[in-house]
Amino acid sequence: MTKKEELYLYTxxxxxxxxxxxxxxxxxxxxxxILEEDLALTNIALDLLGRAQALLxxxxxxxxxxxxxxxxxxxxxxxxxxxxxxxxQPNKDFAHVIARQLFIxxxxxxxxxxxxxxxxxxxxxxxxxxxxxxxxxxxxxxxWTIRLGDGTKESHDRMQxxxxxxxxxTGELFxxxxxxxxxxTQGIAVDTIPLQKKWRDCINSVLNEATLFVPKDTYMQTGxxxxxxxxxxxxxxxxxxxxxxxxxDAKW
Amino acid sequence: xHNEHTDSHFQKRIDDGEHIEPKDYMxxxxxxxxxxxxxxxxxxxxxxxxxxxxxITRAPSLRAKQxxxxxxxxxxxxxxxxxxxxxxxxxxxxxxxxxxxxxxAKYSNxxxxxxxxxxxxxxxxxxxxxxxxxxxxxxxxxxxxxxxRAMVRICxxxxxxxxxxxxxxARMMKGxxxxxxxxxxxxxxxxxxxxxxxxxxxxxxxxxxxAVKWKIKRESNDTLRQKFIDKTVQQAELIGxxxxxxxxxxxxxxxxxxxGKIDWDEFHRVIKGNGPCNKQRLDxxxxxFNEGAWVRDAAEAYKIKHLKEELVxx
Numbered sequence: 001m002t003k004k005e006e007l008y009l010y011t012x013x014x015x016x017x018x019x020x021x022x023x024x025x026x027x028x029x030x031x032x033x034i035l036e037e038d039l040a041l042t043n044i045a046l047d048l049l050g051r052a053q054a055l056l057x058x059x060x061x062x063x064x065x066x067x068x069x070x071x072x073x074x075x076x077x078x079x080x081x082x083x084x085x086x087x088x089q090p091n092k093d094f095a096h097v098i099a100r101q102l103f104i105x106x107x108x109x110x111x112x113x114x115x116x117x118x119x120x121x122x123x124x125x126x127x128x129x130x131x132x133x134x135x136x137x138x139x140x141x142x143x144w145t146i147r148l149g150d151g152t153k154e155s156h157d158r159m160q161x162x163x164x165x166x167x168x169x170t171g172e173l174f175x176x177x178x179x180x181x182x183x184x185t186q187g188i189a190v191d192t193i194p195l196q197k198k199w200r201d202c203i204n205s206v207l208n209e210a211t212l213f214v215p216k217d218t219y220m221q222t223g224x225x226x227x228x229x230x231x232x233x234x235x236x237x238x239x240x241x242x243x244x245x246x247x248x249d250a251k252w
Numbered sequence: 253x254h255n256e257h258t259d260s261h262f263q264k265r266i267d268d269g270e271h272i273e274p275k276d277y278m279x280x281x282x283x284x285x286x287x288x289x290x291x292x293x294x295x296x297x298x299x300x301x302x303x304x305x306x307x308i309t310r311a312p313s314l315r316a317k318q319x320x321x322x323x324x325x326x327x328x329x330x331x332x333x334x335x336x337x338x339x340x341x342x343x344x345x346x347x348x349x350x351x352x353x354x355x356x357a358k359y360s361n362x363x364x365x366x367x368x369x370x371x372x373x374x375x376x377x378x379x380x381x382x383x384x385x386x387x388x389x390x391x392x393x394x395x396x397x398x399x400x401r402a403m404v405r406i407c408x409x410x411x412x413x414x415x416x417x418x419x420x421x422a423r424m425m426k427g428x429x430x431x432x433x434x435x436x437x438x439x440x441x442x443x444x445x446x447x448x449x450x451x452x453x454x455x456x457x458x459x460x461x462x463a464v465k466w467k468i469k470r471e472s473n474d475t476l477r478q479k480f481i482d483k484t485v486q487q488a489e490l491i492g493x494x495x496x497x498x499x500x501x502x503x504x505x506x507x508x509x510x511x512g513k514i515d516w517d518e519f520h521r522v523i524k525g526n527g528p529c530n531k532q533r534l535d536x537x538x539x540x541f542n543e544g545a546w547v548r549d550a551a552e553a554y555k556i557k558h559l560k561e562e563l564v565x566x
Contacts, residue, residue, distance in 0.1 A: 019314075026308045026317070029324055030301040030536070033544025035332050038301075042325040046318065053314050070313045094547050150557065151550025158546070243312035243370060250428045252312035252370070 003186070006179045008062045009082065010189055011123065012072070013225070015055030016083035018072055021104065022048035023236055033094055040140060044101070047133040054126050074244035078234050079227040088232045092162070093246060095148055095155070099162035106202050107173045108134045110195040119187035142206045149210025158212065163207065164215050171220025173199070178226040224230035265521070266467050273395035274340035282466050286396050287341050289468065291348040294334035297327045298362035299533050303367035304376060306565015312370060319416050320373060326409045333405070337398040353538050360384075361519070362449050364527030371424050371431075371438035378486065379439075379446040386409045386480045387450065395467040418487060425491040431491075439488065440496040447511070448519045450477040456516075479510050 006024075032038030056069035076096035086104060091097050112134055115127035148159040173190040176184075183189035207214050223229065243252065255261060257277045265272065272278055301324050308324070311317035326392045351357035362380050367373065388410060391403045421439075424431040451457055451473040463469035481500075491563055499512035520529070 023309065026321055029305040029308055029321070030298075030328075031540045031543075033540075033547035035298065035328055035335075037544075037547075039325055039328050039332070042321055042328070046321050047433070048323070049314065049318050049321065053318070056314075070315075073314055074312070094544070122453050122538075147554040148547070151554045154546050155550030155553075239309050242310050247428065247430055250431050252315055252423065252427075 001179070004062060004064070005181070006182055007120065007188065008059055009179055010183055011055055011059040011062060013082040014123075015059055015069075015072070016081050017087050017104075018048040018055060019052035020083040020233070020236060021087040021100075022046075022052055022083070023240060024087065024089075024100075025097075028091055028097065033102050039099070041072060044137050044140070047137070051126065051130055051133075051197055054129075058122050058126070059252060070205075070244070074241045078229060078237055080230065081233060081237070082224055082227060083229075083233075084169070084172050085221055085224050085230050086166060086172065088230060088236060090232060093158060094144075095158040095162035096165065098141055098144045098148065099159065099166050101137060102145050102206065103166060103170050103173070103203070105134055105138040105141050105208075107195070108198055109138050109202075110198050111190055111192070114190040114195070118190070123188065143204055145212070146210040149171075149207070149212040159210065160212050167215040168218055168221050172222055172224060174224050175222060177225050263465075266395050266465075269467075270395075272395050273397045281462060282468070283341055285463060285466070285468060286399065287338060287343050289463075290334055290338040290399055291343070291351065291357050292359060294331050294338060294348065295352050295357060296363065297331035297334060299359040299363045299537060300380075301331075302325050302533055302536055303363055303365070303529075304373060306367045307370060307373050308522070308532065310370070311373075316420070322415065323413050326413065329474070330406050330409070333402050336400045341396050349541065353534070353541070355525075355534075358523075359533075360447050360449060361522050361527065363533055364522050364530045365441065365445050366492075366528050368441070369434045369438060371421065371434040372442070373532075374417050374420030374424065374435065375438035375442040377413050377415075378421055378487075379417070379442045380449070381410050381413040381417060382484060383449045384448045385414060386476050386483075390469075390471045390476060393467075393470050399468075418491075421493070422491045436493060439493050443496045444515065444518075445522075447481070447514055448479060450474070450480070452453050452516065478508050480513055485509050525528060 022045045025041050025048065028038070028041050029045075030038060032041060052073070053069050057073045060067045060069060060072055084104075086100060089096070089100055108130070112127040112131040116131060118122055118124045118127065145159060148155040150156070174196045176189075176192055179190070180189045184191055204214055221230075243250070259279050262272070262279060262282075264278055265276075272282075304320060304327075305322050308317065308320055311320050325407070335348060338348065339345060348357060352359065362383075367376065385407060388403050388407050392400055392407060394400045394403065421435050424435040454472045454474045457473055464472075485500060486493060497512040499510060501510050503510045525531075
């Protein structure tokens, strides 16, 4: 694999995470527990969508096959998507939405601080903008985790279930393959191994304040780094790509 | 003796063009009228998130999705702003939502129509927000201060919504035959309901009397409707849409477009609850409101628990 191909796939992976999580959050529009929360979740969805646009556009440029960010978003099939399994997990209830966001935003908080130091100036610039947004996402998710964990018995139980249910998707956050290692030697990619402890400490502290237990480590699901997903992604793409696929000649 | 707490003094202030502020004296009828109108307006913003939300996950480009999400977020923000403005009149948001759920409070009839193809997102922005702006520009001069100020702010964002709606329609009319057909279909379905948004003809309008005297309402339904028609017909023709009204014709002597007969039977049928989506829209709001109860309870419980801790520490 050439350096260009590696950088393309690495950038695509970052873009896919933002795109799919944004999609999941956008599904919640007009369904929030209070209007303020409807707006907050839409805000996060919009931040992620903006990030996805920037990253997919850059991925298309690196690839050099004249594919736009829309081509990459709307004309790629499931097995060529590299988003984390966690990002595609359903909005089972508000606790699951918050748990998913807490896990991801905590990870991104550390990831993008490191990526800002990347030798790739475009990735560095995108990371610099992203980190400001992620701080807010993390604050929002932490506040709600604590409120729900330390709220009523029902909210505590729901939050604990969500944490338990999604725990098995958190191993993937720190997974690296040959692409990462190659790009790491060139100062482009982030070494996620040292991030794991920081992530763990941060999650422990939030869950502790929320009076929630940290789940015991069980089997960690994996696959997305090779384009193998849960069944959920196919449905997301079927819906998202419907118009582009049904009317391939149309410009929107 | 000069008394500030009389209807005649109140009316004099109105006649002098003063704004009425929340703590000022106002007749009960004025307060009730405003609560009804402002809560309906707030509910409309919130219920209006549904037909547009129906297309977020199927928006055909990242840019389109971003614009639509941002637009719906604006609508939610307008709802929030209007609920707050209405609360200055002594009603809580919880009470207003309860009135919506029991059917005592209404929302704009237009949102009881379905958004069936992507061009509907264009039509909603262009025609529905376009009609709303005509009304809201007029309401910038309404006599109640908080409502008037809310309208000034909301109008700025609504004109952006209208432009993005028109842009979708224009782009589709320049596109493939399928896209053109979608745009015309959306135009055909939204035109007449958009005209109905201005309410019954002036001779049939039950609320206008006091509202005009109190300068809550500044222009009549028919005047506003005519303004909307006059500005919209040319926009439609410019991009090649056919007006779904064979009687639309420029009337040189009046300096306005004549239009065909509005189907008021349909208007009344939908208002009474028998539109295509009345049940769906209200059920959606009630269901998600109920589903969110445990979250609101948790937030409240957490707040009380930690307020007590702070008091103990203090």
